[in-house]
Amino acid sequence: MKRRDLIRAGVLGGAVAALRPSVATAGQNAALSSELTPAQSGVDASKDLDAPGWKPLFLDAHQNETLIVLSDLIIPATDTPGAKEALVNRYIDLVLAAETRETQSAFLNSLGYVDGESIRRYKNAFLYLAREDQDDLLHSMAYPHNPSRWTGEAAAPDPGHTHFDALKRRIMTAYYSSQIGQKELGWDGAFAHGPYLGCEHPEGDHK
Amino acid sequence: MGQDPLLQTYDAVVVGSGATGGWAAKQLSEAGLKVALLEAGRAVTPREFTEHLPAYKLKYRDHSPEVLRTRPIQKQCYACMEYNYEWFVNDLENPYSTPTGKPFTWQRLRVLGGRSLVWGRQSYRMSDNDFKAASRDGYGDDWPISYADLAPYYDIVEKYVGISGAAENNEMLPDGRFLQPMKMSCGEVLLRERVKAKFGHTVTIGRVAIVTENHNGRLTCHYCGPCERGCMTFSYFSSPFTTVKDAVASGNCTVITNAVVSHVNMDDGSNKARGVTYVDRLTRQVKEVRAKSVILCAQAMESTRILLNSSTREYPNGLANSSGALGHYLMDHVTGGGATGRLRDFKTLPNANEPHRPNGVYVPRFRNTPSSPRHSRFIRGYGYQGGSSAQFDFNAEGYGTTLKHAVKDGAYGISLGAFGESLARWDNYVSIDPNLKDAWGIPSLHINMTHGDNEAALMEDAGSSAAEFLEAAGAKDIHVQFNVESPGMAIHELGTARMGNDSKKSVLNSFNQAHDVKNLFVMDGASFVSSACQNPTLSMMAITVRACTNLIDRFRKNEV
Numbered sequence: 001m002k003r004r005d006l007i008r009a010g011v012l013g014g015a016v017a018a019l020r021p022s023v024a025t026a027g028q029n030a031a032l033s034s035e036l037t038p039a040q041s042g043v044d045a046s047k048d049l050d051a052p053g054w055k056p057l058f059l060d061a062h063q064n065e066t067l068i069v070l071s072d073l074i075i076p077a078t079d080t081p082g083a084k085e086a087l088v089n090r091y092i093d094l095v096l097a098a099e100t101r102e103t104q105s106a107f108l109n110s111l112g113y114v115d116g117e118s119i120r121r122y123k124n125a126f127l128y129l130a131r132e133d134q135d136d137l138l139h140s141m142a143y144p145h146n147p148s149r150w151t152g153e154a155a156a157p158d159p160g161h162t163h164f165d166a167l168k169r170r171i172m173t174a175y176y177s178s179q180i181g182q183k184e185l186g187w188d189g190a191f192a193h194g195p196y197l198g199c200e201h202p203e204g205d206h207k
Numbered sequence: 208m209g210q211d212p213l214l215q216t217y218d219a220v221v222v223g224s225g226a227t228g229g230w231a232a233k234q235l236s237e238a239g240l241k242v243a244l245l246e247a248g249r250a251v252t253p254r255e256f257t258e259h260l261p262a263y264k265l266k267y268r269d270h271s272p273e274v275l276r277t278r279p280i281q282k283q284c285y286a287c288m289e290y291n292y293e294w295f296v297n298d299l300e301n302p303y304s305t306p307t308g309k310p311f312t313w314q315r316l317r318v319l320g321g322r323s324l325v326w327g328r329q330s331y332r333m334s335d336n337d338f339k340a341a342s343r344d345g346y347g348d349d350w351p352i353s354y355a356d357l358a359p360y361y362d363i364v365e366k367y368v369g370i371s372g373a374a375e376n377n378e379m380l381p382d383g384r385f386l387q388p389m390k391m392s393c394g395e396v397l398l399r400e401r402v403k404a405k406f407g408h409t410v411t412i413g414r415v416a417i418v419t420e421n422h423n424g425r426l427t428c429h430y431c432g433p434c435e436r437g438c439m440t441f442s443y444f445s446s447p448f449t450t451v452k453d454a455v456a457s458g459n460c461t462v463i464t465n466a467v468v469s470h471v472n473m474d475d476g477s478n479k480a481r482g483v484t485y486v487d488r489l490t491r492q493v494k495e496v497r498a499k500s501v502i503l504c505a506q507a508m509e510s511t512r513i514l515l516n517s518s519t520r521e522y523p524n525g526l527a528n529s530s531g532a533l534g535h536y537l538m539d540h541v542t543g544g545g546a547t548g549r550l551r552d553f554k555t556l557p558n559a560n561e562p563h564r565p566n567g568v569y570v571p572r573f574r575n576t577p578s579s580p581r582h583s584r585f586i587r588g589y590g591y592q593g594g595s596s597a598q599f600d601f602n603a604e605g606y607g608t609t610l611k612h613a614v615k616d617g618a619y620g621i622s623l624g625a626f627g628e629s630l631a632r633w634d635n636y637v638s639i640d641p642n643l644k645d646a647w648g649i650p651s652l653h654i655n656m657t658h659g660d661n662e663a664a665l666m667e668d669a670g671s672s673a674a675e676f677l678e679a680a681g682a683k684d685i686h687v688q689f690n691v692e693s694p695g696m697a698i699h700e701l702g703t704a705r706m707g708n709d710s711k712k713s714v715l716n717s718f719n720q721a722h723d724v725k726n727l728f729v730m731d732g733a734s735f736v737s738s739a740c741q742n743p744t745l746s747m748m749a750i751t752v753r754a755c756t757n758l759i760d761r762f763r764k765n766e767v
Contacts, residue, residue, distance in 0.1 A: 040255035177268040187559035194430030198390020206393035
């Protein structure tokens with residue numbers, strides 16, 4: 001929301017006020033419990049995405065399958081689990097369902113761009129490409145383009161990299177914020193590792 | 208006190224329970240005065256602290272798009288999170304307006320303790336280079352107090368709050384009574400050594416209101432990191448668990464929560480405040496609290512809003528505003544200048560199990576000091592906050608196994624960001640918006656503020672100097688910033704009811720007493736004459752304690 005809209009929303013504050021007495025009469029206790037965030041009330045949402053009958057809230061079946069494949073290429077299973085096992089698609093779907101229309105469309109545009117390029121090059125949706133073709137396509141998008149070596153002329157606008165980066169960013173956020181992602185970073189599950197010892201090297205020997 | 212809290216007349220009613228209101232309640236009630244402490248929000252308990260909750264237990268893992276719906280302004284601050292957003296005001300219920308093209312970001316909490324629950328905790332003294340800056344460079348007005356006036360109160364506050372830090376004997380940043388300083392990282396020690404060697408400037412560990420040894424019943428910091436979500440060991444200073452707790456323990460302080468104060472009431476026929484009127488936040492009932500003195504500690508702009516909403520026939524332009532200065536000289540530190548880089552030679556890998564130090568380094572102001580030449584492009588100066596550590600590299604390029612490894616290989620980052628002085632200007636002001644009310648029917652503020660040419664010049668210099676400092680430390684991949692962020696982003700709002708010796712040019716005297724109404728006080732950041740560039744909360748608290756000491760004395764002499 002832009003600040004101008006906020007000011008307008010502010011004008012609507014009076015309308016909010018008019019609605020409030022019904023909340024107030026519900027009594028102080030009810031009001032107080034609604035004034036804690038779920039986290040502050042002790043809600044644990046970490047298993048919400050694990051349900052066996054899970055269905056996407058926002059993505060359609062093709063988009064969801066494409067996202068699973070794409071996310072697992074970007075963060076594959078190695079000696080540690082990858083994006084698919086971390087249910088990255090389900091988390092992204094949950095967040096998108098709560099996002100604004102603009103953000104939702106931006107995401108679908110990026111995902112659609114990958115499919116569009118895939119169809120242009122290989123006459124098939126990304127999901128159904130051979131692994132080598134998926135890799136070739138992603139490599140064309142994963143890195144920024146250089147200008148011409150000979151003329152210095154700037155490269156053509158590079159929407160592929162922009163879309164790739166947007167998708168990658170969401171996938172990385174989803175993966176590294178998951179319990180699997182936290183383990184991947186080596187977190188041992190403890191909150192306090194103090195005290196902070198800091199630098200103990202002599203001058204000139206910092207590393 | 209068994210009787211109905213609204214049927215008695217208190218010695219003092221304190222409006223606001225944050226850093227300054229907590230101190231006022233503590234000082235006055237411990238001196239034996241009967242105090243009512245009013246807070247617009249609810250009480251807070253340690254049960255709602257979430258500092259040890261991993262993000263994956265949250266529905267959106269702290270990336271909630273839902274928070275933005277009710278808190279689009281509050282969310283601009285990192286501290287407003289999916290964990291704790293209910294501590295912050297609902298922006299739809301608490302509107303304010305700004306002129307087109309002059310945005311102002313106003314961060315507010317309405318809960319016992321206010322912003323002291325989520326503050327940045329950086330705590331620095333001001334010096335006479337700040338209090339008497341006008342005499343030195345000709346801009347604005349001197350404060351009616353000097354460092355010597357405030358020093359004993361800095362001592363009292365620091366001793367009680369517990370400020371960890373290192374003495375540096377710096378002319379711009381007086382030393383205080385410090386607990387053990389937190390340690391610096393290798394990158395920070397290197398920066399300190401190189402900046403001293405090349406430029407002669409000081410890089411010190413942040414002075415921070417977090418205890419590094421057990422202190423006044425609070426336990427030493429265990430370095431979990433996210434203080435803004437609460438602290439089960441009460442290691443960082445927040446008023447509900449320190450000053451307000453002491454005030455209540457004195458037996459002389461009645462805390463009234465959910466009291467949204469609308470205005471100060473005056474006694475008919477005498478030029479004295481009689482107390483305040485508030486709207487019960489939950490029931491919307493209008494109630495009055497009577498007191499022999501009224502002390503506003505509601506946050507600079509909120510305190511001024513209350514006074515502007517308290518006009519009478521004698522004071523048609525806001526209570527205690529015969530000077531016309533009420534609402535004017537609004538300040539907020541300018542931010543947006545700085546630099547980031549990488550120390551490529553450092554091979555230390557990031558470690559998820561390292562202690563998280565909730566603090567960084569600080570570079571005291573080095574421009575326009577008594578021992579440096581006057582800068583040709585700007586007056587006053589800025590300080591840097593920054594830090595350096597090995598971090599996971601979430602910006603690593605590529606994808607696949609390579610990306611997964613690159614994230615863990617990390618990067619040793621280093622950064623400095625400036626907080627610059629915001630000059631006190633008449634044309635930066637708040638007034639009442641005649642067409643806007645909050646959810647309790649109380650007229651809202653119109654906030655009119657811009658940063659000026661001096662602030663922009665400060666940030667330009669801050670970007671260049673930060674790059675030079677990082678270069679001196681051997682940093683590569685340096686990126687600079689010369690932004691002038693919107694006013695409000697520093698969350699250091701000051702002024703609008705400034706103190707001064709001349710009652711025609713200021714609202715308060717040097718003891719935070721209104722020139723016009725002798726039993727009315729504003730003891731928060733509203734009283735500041737200039738902003739300096741140091742984080743202001745420590746000075747605000749010292750000013751409150753000084754003002755309370757004077758008020759207690761006047762009560763003893765029967766002058767109130």
